[in-house]
Amino acid sequence: MNVSMVSRMSSPATSSDREKVVSKLPGWLRQNLKVRAAQRGIEIQAAVEEGISAWCDLASATAAVDTAGADSFATFLPPGQWEGFRRIAADRRVSLIQGLAQSVQLWLETHPAPDIERPSITRRIVVCNQKGGVGKTAITAGLGEALAEDPDTLQPVRVAKALTKALRASEAHPDEAEPDDDPLDIENLPGPGMRVLLVDFDPQCHLTNQLGAAPLPMNGDSLTNHMAGDPKGDLGDLIVSIDDDTFNGRLHLLPACNDAFLLDVRLSAVRAREAALERALAPLEADYDVIIVDCPPSLGLSMDAAAYYGRRRDGETPGQSGALIVVQAEDSSADAYELLTTQIDDLRGDLQVDIDYLGIVVNLYDSRRGYIATSSLQGWVDIKDPRVVGLIGDLKEQKEAVRVKEPLLSYAPKSQQAVGMRALAREVL
Numbered sequence: 001m002n003v004s005m006v007s008r009m010s011s012p013a014t015s016s017d018r019e020k021v022v023s024k025l026p027g028w029l030r031q032n033l034k035v036r037a038a039q040r041g042i043e044i045q046a047a048v049e050e051g052i053s054a055w056c057d058l059a060s061a062t063a064a065v066d067t068a069g070a071d072s073f074a075t076f077l078p079p080g081q082w083e084g085f086r087r088i089a090a091d092r093r094v095s096l097i098q099g100l101a102q103s104v105q106l107w108l109e110t111h112p113a114p115d116i117e118r119p120s121i122t123r124r125i126v127v128c129n130q131k132g133g134v135g136k137t138a139i140t141a142g143l144g145e146a147l148a149e150d151p152d153t154l155q156p157v158r159v160a161k162a163l164t165k166a167l168r169a170s171e172a173h174p175d176e177a178e179p180d181d182d183p184l185d186i187e188n189l190p191g192p193g194m195r196v197l198l199v200d201f202d203p204q205c206h207l208t209n210q211l212g213a214a215p216l217p218m219n220g221d222s223l224t225n226h227m228a229g230d231p232k233g234d235l236g237d238l239i240v241s242i243d244d245d246t247f248n249g250r251l252h253l254l255p256a257c258n259d260a261f262l263l264d265v266r267l268s269a270v271r272a273r274e275a276a277l278e279r280a281l282a283p284l285e286a287d288y289d290v291i292i293v294d295c296p297p298s299l300g301l302s303m304d305a306a307a308y309y310g311r312r313r314d315g316e317t318p319g320q321s322g323a324l325i326v327v328q329a330e331d332s333s334a335d336a337y338e339l340l341t342t343q344i345d346d347l348r349g350d351l352q353v354d355i356d357y358l359g360i361v362v363n364l365y366d367s368r369r370g371y372i373a374t375s376s377l378q379g380w381v382d383i384k385d386p387r388v389v390g391l392i393g394d395l396k397e398q399k400e401a402v403r404v405k406e407p408l409l410s411y412a413p414k415s416q417q418a419v420g421m422r423a424l425a426r427e428v429l
């Protein structure tokens, strides 16, 4: 008997002191049970046990549940519970299937989905690295999508231990490290349901284009205008929603405009220019739990403004907001990393602000490239502060999603990359 066949959520196997019960449950009820148990972080068998126990304690049966189309459902209960339930069901003249359905329904009604915990200060994540093509835009989009996913739907997530394992494997056997090969390290979890704004802060407009939106026209309003203190309207009016069932109106994008190429020039005339991005985005914050800024591959004034926007605010816990650095598992990334962290450290010193690092994401990892990839990965892991919070493989789905201009997590929700983005979201949360 193997409990993990039924549910492999947390807590140790209890097969030895439980008995297997096979009955029937309609598919919709089984699905609701599965989702709610995951939302509340409890095993399905424990939820059924609680439901049956509560149902048996009632004075009479509850309202009849539609059990049409019920099919096989197996679970594990404490010894004797099913026998007691069977007697009570007989007394109440309900079938075992109806009694079980009522028990599960009762548990669902008394155990509602937990409220989503929203940060009191909107979290700001600045995705940066002045080295081009390392995957800043891909990570911005994937992370935002993962944070906005539906809290009532389960999606596969690679849990943190899998990352740790891959890293350890790369230490022990540099040739065998695979970040994403073991399906047993994948867990089905509900989406975080965050309200997310993605800010395309790069004049190349890559994020805007990849998500199928249009760059803002040159002669209209733009983030650059707002930062330069020359707005033509509300910045919020420029925002578009990335529509897809799984994001259900929670994933928004502030598109870029080519005028951002002139940002550094226009900022040079602005007072306290490092605060320009903050001033521009502040009116939007009330509508979002998380704002993610996709930085351009450069180290200019705009990078200063982005880093400053990610600084720790009064009353904010360390590590809630800050810089997320995307690197590639190859040696040439290391120099770029030094430059970037030097600039951020200088800004910290010059302006006397705290800018936290949220971690390093190693992207485009491919262990088949052998020693260069694995030893570089090890190099990133060895930095330790900040630590590696994400490892994303070099896989085709990302490029395909870009080609068809769809969010990766809608285009390939079960892909290893999507699974990795969800793991990253949970590391950053």
Ligand SMILES: Nc1ncnc2c1ncn2[C@@H]1O[C@H](COP(=O)(O)OP(=O)(O)OP(=O)(O)O)[C@@H](O)[C@H]1O
Pocket: 130, 131, 132, 133, 134, 135, 136, 137, 138, 139, 202, 204, 206, 295, 296, 297, 363, 364, 365, 392, 393, 394, 395, 396, 398, 399, 402, 417
């Ligand atoms: N994990 C991945 N697997 C496969 N392809 C990837 C992955 N990450 C990014 N890419 C692809 O690599 C290219 C560069 O990625 P991306 O645009 O995200 O990098 P970037 O750092 O934002 O670049 P830039 O510095 O120009 O802004 C894109 O074509 C993207 O689709």
Ligand SMILES: [Mg+2]
Pocket: 135, 136, 137, 138, 202, 206, 207, 294, 295, 296
């Ligand atoms: Mg980019």
